[in-house]
Amino acid sequence: MSDQTVTRTNDEQQSNSLTDQQPTSHTVDAETDEQLVDSWTDYEFEGEAAITVEDLDVYYGDDHAIDSISMEIPEQSVTALIGPSGCGKSTYLRCLNRMNDRIDSARVDGTVEIDGENIYEGDTDLVELRKKVGMVFQSPNPFPKSIRENVSYGPRKHGDVNVGLLGKLLGGDDSEAERRLVERSLKQAALWDEVSDRLEDNALGLSGGQQQRLCIARCLAVDPDVILMDEPASALDPVATAKIEDLIEQLAEEYTVVVVTHNMQQAARISDQTAVFLTGGQLVEYDDTDKIFENPESDRVEDYVTGKFG
Amino acid sequence: MFDRVALGIVGTAIVTFLLGWTTLFDRTSPDTAVAGLSLFALFGVAFLLAGAGLIAAGIASNVGLFKTTADQYTGLGTGVAFGVVGFATGGLVTTILFGVGATGSALAGLVVALIVTLGIAVLPEDIGTTLPVGLLALVWGVLLAAGFVDVGWVWDPPSLAATFHAPIVVPLVTIALSLLVAWSGAIVAEGFGSQGRQNGAYLMIGLNAFGMIAVLLLLILFVVRKGLPTLLEGAQFGPGLSISVPFLTKGVMLGQQYNGIFPAIVGTVWLVVGAVVLAIPMGIGAAVFLTEYAEQGRFTAVIETATNALWSTPSIVYGLFGYAFLVPRFGNRNSLLAGMMVLGFMLLPLVVITSREAIKSVPDEYRDASAALGVNQWQTIRSVVLPAAMPGVVTGVILGVGRIAGETAPILLVTSGAPFPARAPSILGSFRFTATPPFVQNEALLQASSALPYQLYAVITAGVGQEEAFGWGTALVLLLVVLGFYAIGIASRIYFRRKLHQ
Known part of the structure; x- marks a missing residue:
């Protein structure tokens, strides 16, 4: 059984579902879409590509x-992956680290x-x-540790920062370096002003939005080049969402x-x-x-972004 | 008016419930006279009043004197519950009145149960939940108040080898009936319907829970009352801070004014400490492997079933294993070390089971977050998963320690020497370091020791050397030692939890 067979099955399903949803006007367009799928993904941009993906297929069992x-994906910019549920955008993101x-x-x-x-080479x-490509998840997931320990967790485990008794014994205690690292990361994540006086408090005591920014700070502390975010604001209220969005725009400078x-x-x-995924992982x-x-090229994308389906 | 009657019924039922328990445990005597009536007669009057009140309330609601939210039918659930009561009552009454045998009474009970179940199920709710209880209460009330059943009453069924005496039977029936009356009264108090059923269930479950706690407290009080005089025998407090309790600090020696159980306390503490030290690292290690590393499948399922089975294996089997396998390898004599290992093996399955559960309940988001930071699996387990799982693990160990501290059979087989030794094993003082293998020796670990449950067993079975009071003192100390281990466990659980949340 070849990949092509699978692809065709998916396409058939897709056009069927589309015919169901737009019975009157879009049947012809949907067929055009299928033929032209590839031609709308050759995105030209200035500058360097940070990530180059080629012919990526993912299977979960037979799926x-x-x-x-x-x-x-161009460097130092924000790339959004959008699409309806189950279209594979999270799966795609998780391939990148x-x-x-x-x-x-x-x-x-x-x-x-x-x-x-090629990160899939042996x-x-x-x-x-994963130090180079950090990740922030859908629901805030700080460790049940203090704010400071959360931020310095990665560098400590990688041995970049030695603290405590063993650090002292093995030449040099990096407490000062750790303190600076924590401060820098929290400042980058726009959380420093809110937590600077309670770094030893448990991170689970923070609000949802603060927890998510802490997770971003934790990710920044290992000094990544790329930050992957899987619906980072979907579990947050509008105010916290706005803060995360501002933060994302700032982070794209670096x-x-x-x-x-x-x-x-x-x-x-x-x-x-923006990359638009539609059903079938395409x-x-x-x-x-x-x-x-x-002014999208594809009519299906136009329907999706104008809220006609999805 | 309606509400007050209901509250009065519930109150009466609670009082008879409590008095029933106290009478059962000899805290109140059936002969106690209150206002010229014996306690049993008082029960009778209470049940007469409550029963009459229930029937009156039910009928008043049914004929529409008071507005209630009663359902059209009582329902099969209540019907079956009363069917069970009907089976017992029918069977008992036919046996007592007609002297029929077990088969006859069972048949009669079954017939009564069937009639009662169906009959009550189709009655309107306000009748179905009050009338049967009210009638039972009235019958019981008449029997007690009119003196048909008094303190001297004995039921000696010819078909059974047992005789039943009033001081036991009356409180038991009173407690059961009180629960029913309280349930019914609570339903009446809320005017039937779903609110009433909720209230009835709440009160009944609450009283049951109270009953359980009461039994537990009575047990502890009983042991304390019996054991405390022995524990404090010859004890001196003061002057100042000098406290001497010979029962806790001395062994058993000839010519000694006060004998004590110090060696057994030390033995039990060392046994538990040894078992915990053995079981915790092995158990947590196994749990980590099974949950984090091993592929979930048939292998882990088999292991899981096996650990569950091991935990419910009788302790005498563990003891036998130690006796046949460990003892010959430790110098062919009973030793503290063999006891530690056997108890450790007993504790192991529980540590594995509870650690697995605790590790499984650590959210996967922690593992994802750690992996996304490039931290490897072992470091993730060590610094995120295990700390988060620790409170659960400790809970398991606490439960297990309670069991192994009181274990008698394995100790009898692999550890016991003289039941009442004069000196305690000195583990810490017996370490010897040698230049040749095995480098460390500890003679005390390889010697027999006594332990609290074993000593208790020796007092009960042999009765040699020490009298009964000595055993009660031992029982009290065993209880305290187990409680002490619990306290340590709970304190460490609080410590680990606080580390996670502060």
């Missing part, structure tokens, strides 16, 4: 979750190049990869940020370019955010 996606390795049934084909190296060091979001307005507000259109939201 074809990501269907032959190729895209280049190999978090899918943690799911037993997942199988990944294709290449993902970061800094010119000898990739997962520790180095880091490459890839954000999965359900919320199209959010994607329109914060991202420089990337349908990838372009400047303005273009996607104002």
Whole structure:
């Protein structure tokens, strides 16, 4: 059984569901879409690509979750991945730091190049990869430790910061370095002013929005190049969401940020370019955010971003 | 008016319930006379009043004197419950009145149960929940108040080898009936319907829980009352801070004014400490492997079933294993070390089971977050998963320690020497370091020791050397030692929890 068979099945399902949803006007367009799928993903941009994905397929058992996606993600910008539930955008995101390795049934084909190296090649060091490509999750997940320990967790475990008795014995206590690292990370995550006087308090005592910014600070502390965010504001109230969105825009000055979001307005507000996934794990259109939201090539994408389905 | 009657019924039922318990445990005597009536007669009057009140309330609601939210039918649930009561009552009455045998009374009970179940199920709710209880209360009230059943009453059924005496039977029936009356009264108090059923269930469950706690407290009080005089025998407090309790600090020696159980206390403490030290690292290690590393499948399922089965294996089997396998390897004599290991093996399955549960309940988000930071699995387990699982693990150990501290059979087989030794094993003072293997020796670990439950067993079975009071003192100290271990466990659980949340 070849990949193509699977693809075709998916396409059939897709056009069927589309015919169901738009019985009157869009049947012809949907067929056009299928033929032209690839031509709307060749996004031209200035500057360097931080991540280059080529022919990426992901299977969960027999389920074809990501269907032959190729895209280049420019560095120091915000790339939004949008699409309806189950379209594979989170799966795709988790391919970029190999978090899918943690799911037993997942199988990944294709290449993902970061800094010119294919991360799916045999000898990739997962520790180095994940230090370089950080991740922030849907619901805030700080450890049940103090705020300071949360931020310094990564560097400590990597041995970049030695504190405590062993640190002292093994030449040099890095308490001061740790303090500076914590302060810098929390400032970058726009949380320092709120927590600077209670760094030893448990992180679970923070509000949801603060917890999420703490998670961002924890991710920044290991000094990544790329930050992957999986619907980082979906569990937060509007005020906390606004803070996270501001933060994402600031972070893009230094880091490459890839954000999965359900919320199209959010994607329109914060991202420089947007990739639209539709059912079947296909990337349908990838372009400047303005273009996607104002004048997309694909009619299905237009329907989706104007809220006609999805 | 309606409400007050209901409250009066519930109050009466609670009083008879409590008095029933106290009479059962000899705290109140059936002969106690209150206002010229014996306690049993007083029960009778109370049940007469409560029964009459219930029937009156039920009928008043049914004919529409008071507005209630009663349902159309009582329902099969209540019907079956009363069917069970009907079975017991019918069977008892036919046996007592007609002297039929077990088969006959069972048949009669079954017939009564069937009639009662169906009859009550189709009655309107306000009748169905009050009338049967009221009638039972009236019958019991008449029997007691009119003196048909008094303190001297004995029921000696010819078909059974047992005789039943009033001082036991009357409180038991009173407690059961009180629960029913309280339930019914609570339903009346809320005017039937779903509110009433909620209230009835609440009161009944509450009284049951109270009953359980009462039994527990009575047990503890009983042991304390019996054991405290022995414990304090020859004890001196003062002057100043000098306290001497010979029962706790001395062994058993000839020519000694006060004998004590110090060696057994030390033995029990060392046994528990040894078992915990052995079981915790092994158990947590196994749990970590099974939950975090091993692929979940048939292998882990088999292990899980096996650990569950091991935890419910009788302790004498563990003891036998120690006797046949460990004792020959430790110099062919009973030793403290063999006891530690056997108790450790007993504790192991519980530590594995509870640690697995605790580790499983640590949210996967922690593992994801740690992995996304590039931290490897072992470091994640050590610095995130285990600290979060620790309170659960400690809870398991607390439960297990309670069991192994009181274990007698394995100690009897692998540890016991003289039941009432003069000196305690000196573990810490017996370490010897040698230049040749095994480098460390501890003679005391390889010697037999006494332990509190074993000593208690020796007092009960042999009765040699020490009298009964000595055993009660031992029982009290055993209770205190177990409570002490609990306290340590609970304190450490609080410590670990606080570390997670502060």
